[in-house]
Amino acid sequence: MWRYVLKRLLWMIPVVLGVTILIFTILYFVPGDPAQTILGSDATPEELQAKREELGLDDPYFVRLGRYLKDVYINFDFGRSYISNQSITQELMARFPRTLALCLASMIVAMLIGIPLGVNAAVHQGSAWDTISMVIALLGVSMPTFWVAQLLVMLFALKLGWLPPVGYQNFSNYVLPCIANAFNGLAMQARQMRSGMLEVIHSDYITTARAKGLSERKVIFRHALPNALIPVVTVAGTTFGKMLGSTVVIESVFSIPGIGGYMINGVNARDYTVVQACVIFLAIFFSIIMLLVDLMYSAIDPRIKAQYTRKRGRR
């Protein structure tokens, strides 16, 4: 088991480096001249050249890549914004708690509602409950997250006036963004939970448990649910990734100054060092979450443990 944990931890290093190299390479091909972006359109050719040399923009690709990797992973410095000349690392650190709070809260809401919804649908398969739950889940995976957010704003903020439409200072500011962001994940969880549960409910050991004369409650909660939860844990990782992506848009709808908002500002201002730093930062964060999910998965699924003592590769 510890071998697995260690191997999984070590595997993080090439993944994170790979992500950095990939994103750096993609954004290396961004059209336009950063020196021009910084100095504006009335800069002389000499000034532009001087700026380019200062930033090392004329260096070959591998030199720039090497410098970037060193800056990020040894000095923990994502560089400076081309536009505002502020430290990107500081900005990321200041904004990260808001993004983190939004993502984690949405994930918790999604699991707290999605899992019971799926279990209930599976247990009462074919009933009105099942139909209603699955219609909700289907809507959840089909509505664009930012549109859900807009609808919530229209109803609860503008029409009823219960909650603020924008802002980030108070708890109440996070209620609507969380619901909007959780809706899609909740639907994914419910669908996965239902199909996982249906598969388990029809297996022989559940029939055995019923034959033993256990109460239906016990059969569901002691025997069926733990086994059906295993695939849900894997989906939780993917769901989190999707949420991280949609947070970018949600933050923009609710004017929450998180990392997503920072990234969109970067895109609009053609400030690609910022975009690069945001994507890499969020990807590292996502990798850590996936690591935790994998470890949790191996802890709750005895098959993984057994597989690993028989010394077989990952997955």
Add this chain to the structure above:
Amino acid sequence: MVKNVHETVVEPTTKQKKSSLFKQTMKRLFTNKGAVIGLVVFLIIVFLSVFAPLIAPYGYTDMDIASRFAAPSKDHLFGCDSMGRDIFSRILYGGRYSLQIGIIASGCAAIMAVFIGSAAGYFGGKVDNALMRILDVIQAIPGMLLSIAISAVLGNGLYETIIALAIGNVSTMSRILRGSILTVRKSEYIDAAVVDNSSNLRIIRKHILPNSISPLIVQITMGCAHVILVAASLSFIGLGVQPPEPEWGAMLSAGRSYIRDYPHMTLFPGIAIMLTVLSLNLLGDGLRDALDPKQKR
């Protein structure tokens, strides 16, 4: 020459078997109420978008200052936007963007996935390991963020967006195909084909892919739905297809400033996205059940 003879001999039997399997699948698909509704709604949306110039009462750039922000009425079914353009007509035209992006991007992703997935699944070993580690890296970046980065480089526009979204979907599809090839790979008929001295390409094309492609087909449908959602998000944040093109996400973005007073600008484009994605999801669910009868109880 030899290959041709071989093919003509094998062809009739495989064809026959394939069509009957296809028929069975279709039969199962059409007994699924959700799938039929999904298919019908999707076809209606395709029809409306393709014949938009004939159906739309106004052009998508026709401005009428007198009816700025007009509420939904008989003349303007879904009302008008801030420039007096008919929202109903713009939604019809906008469907062309969303559908093209969804279908072409998920199709391209699937084609790339066929190469990557079959190389990884069929050859296994080092090839598999190398490809899967690369996909691990790509999948460590949330899809939406990868698409944002790529479309920031490529710039705004229809084809740029399609490329960005196709690349964003390759890894999931490759993984799914690889998984299903791994199970097929162990079958005896593959061993038989190897003994038969068939070339690797032929084994993949004739034996592996036909037997392992169904999860990918489901994923293409679901992927198309997903791509449409991401494309709308991209347009919404100022990437992807941009105004004055009537892309649905871009229309929602334009409605943002008027959300307080003119909610119809936000309501209708969103409903259009939802219906399209919903129909594809229903169809995808139905296809999954139809292609995998074991799942059905």
